[in-house]
Amino acid sequence: MREKVDSKLIKRYANGRYSFQDLKRVARWFENPPYHDDLKSALDRHWSEFQFGKEEQKDLSGVFERLKTKIIAERNQRTLTEKVGRIYSRAAAILLLPLLIYSAFSLIRPATHRLFSDDRWVEVVSLKGTRTHFELPDGTKVSLNSSASLMYHADFCSNRLVRIEGEAWFDVFHDAGSPFVVQTDEMDIRVLGTKFSVVSLKQEKITEVILEEGKVRLTGRDGGFSADLNPNEAFFYNKETRHGKVIGVDAGTLTAWKDGKLIFRSEPLGSVLKRIGRWYNVRFEISDKEVEAFRYRATFQDEPLEEVLRLISLTAPVEYKINERNMDKNGLYEDKVITIGLKTKQ
Numbered sequence: 001m002r003e004k005v006d007s008k009l010i011k012r013y014a015n016g017r018y019s020f021q022d023l024k025r026v027a028r029w030f031e032n033p034p035y036h037d038d039l040k041s042a043l044d045r046h047w048s049e050f051q052f053g054k055e056e057q058k059d060l061s062g063v064f065e066r067l068k069t070k071i072i073a074e075r076n077q078r079t080l081t082e083k084v085g086r087i088y089s090r091a092a093a094i095l096l097l098p099l100l101i102y103s104a105f106s107l108i109r110p111a112t113h114r115l116f117s118d119d120r121w122v123e124v125v126s127l128k129g130t131r132t133h134f135e136l137p138d139g140t141k142v143s144l145n146s147s148a149s150l151m152y153h154a155d156f157c158s159n160r161l162v163r164i165e166g167e168a169w170f171d172v173f174h175d176a177g178s179p180f181v182v183q184t185d186e187m188d189i190r191v192l193g194t195k196f197s198v199v200s201l202k203q204e205k206i207t208e209v210i211l212e213e214g215k216v217r218l219t220g221r222d223g224g225f226s227a228d229l230n231p232n233e234a235f236f237y238n239k240e241t242r243h244g245k246v247i248g249v250d251a252g253t254l255t256a257w258k259d260g261k262l263i264f265r266s267e268p269l270g271s272v273l274k275r276i277g278r279w280y281n282v283r284f285e286i287s288d289k290e291v292e293a294f295r296y297r298a299t300f301q302d303e304p305l306e307e308v309l310r311l312i313s314l315t316a317p318v319e320y321k322i323n324e325r326n327m328d329k330n331g332l333y334e335d336k337v338i339t340i341g342l343k344t345k346q
Contacts, residue, residue: 005029005038120154126166128281131258136162140180141171143258146281167278169197169258172214183221186237190217196229197255204274210234212251218244262300262308269294269316273340280305287341291318309338319343 009025029035126132126144133143137156144150148166153159160180172180174193182189184200186207194214200207209218211229218227218235225244227235232251237244253263262279264272270292273284282305286292294316300308309320321339 002034005035005042007042121151122154123149123151125149131260133258136173138175138178139173143169145257145278164198164200166201167197167199167257169195169255171195185221186239187221187225188219190219191215195255197251197258199278201278205239207237207239208234209237210249210251210254212255260301262298264296264298266295266297268292269296269312269318272296272312276305276308280308282336282338285337285339287339290342291340294318313343317343 003025006025029039124132124134124144126146126148128147131143131145132148133141135141136152138160140160142150145167148164148168150168151163153161158178160175160178161183162181163183165184168182170180170182170191172191172193172195176192180191180193182191182198184198184207185202186200187209189196189198189209191214194216195212196214196216197210197212198208199210209216209229211231211233213231216229218225218229220226222242224242225237227244227246229235229246232249234247234249234251234254235244236247250265253265256263257275257279262275264275270286273286276282277284296312296316298311298315300311303311306322309322313319318340319342323337323339325336326334
């Protein structure tokens with residue numbers, strides 16, 4: 001007897017509460033035509049609950065066909081050993097929900113993941129404007145912020161090494177016999193079992209490591225530094241000066257983005273705008289340097305970008321302008337740029 005498409009399962013996906021078995025069920029629904037009518041109905045209810053299409057016409061058929069085509073294409077790409085193929089399918093299934101959510105909002109750029117057949121690395125990429133939550137093969141929980149990416153080896157359980165670009169949070173599964181290592185361009189972060197986050201973006205001069213629980217050891221890739229972190233400590237490494245320092249922080253506020261919150265506690269507005277920029281995938285240009293030092297306190301949860309900007313302008317001596325987005329030579333719109341400056345005196 002054919003199982004029933006569960007609309008509650010779709011909603012659990014949207015809230016990031018799902019198991020690997022849930023992932024396999026959703027992939028099976030999209031691949032088998034007998035499920036398609038029920039699945040479209042479930043997607044319709046899902047869209048309504050989360051107000052998808054509020055600002056643009058709803059196109060369920062477009063969303064469905066893009067998802068179905070991508071899943072089938074991913075299934076057909078299994079050309080390595082069965083072991084690698086299983087890991088590849090896991091990565092594909094993990095990315096199903098972020099693709100669904102982002103496609104419903106914009107239908108512009110699909111979620112991406114790759115299996116590199118030459119050296120057997122799997123890459124997971126979080127879409128612009130989304131957060132992606134998943135588990136690595138050893139049970140380690142990972143959250144990727146907007147536009148972040150993570151790579152891990154197909155033989156991960158015997159070589160727990162990952163490489164990241166962007167902002168990522170880890171809850172590492174403890175295995176005393178197999179240390180967990182996170183690599184950035186500047187450093188190796190070695191742990192056994194702990195909770196911490198890393199920010200490593202090519203366009204920013206500071207790489208950050210923030211520790212919530214446990215202990216981590218940081219080692220410069222060029223051998224130029226090493227440091228140990230304890231809970232509620234952060235290491236800030238300046239890529240230009242090649243120096244870093246350990247600072248006491250409230251780790252819970254700095255890593256709350258993984259839970260859908262942005263928390264600021266007397267933080268310089270320059271730092272606040274960087275974190276908001278990562279969250280909403282926008283770039284801020286500060287026209288007055290005095291703005292960067294202004295101390296700001298607030299908590300935002302599920303607020304649209306325009307509302308966040310409005311509240312900042314009401315509670316800080318600043319004003320903003322959302323610049324018009326231009327189209328590049330490839331026909332794609334450039335990233336949104338927002339100018340921030342001191343309020344002009346009336």
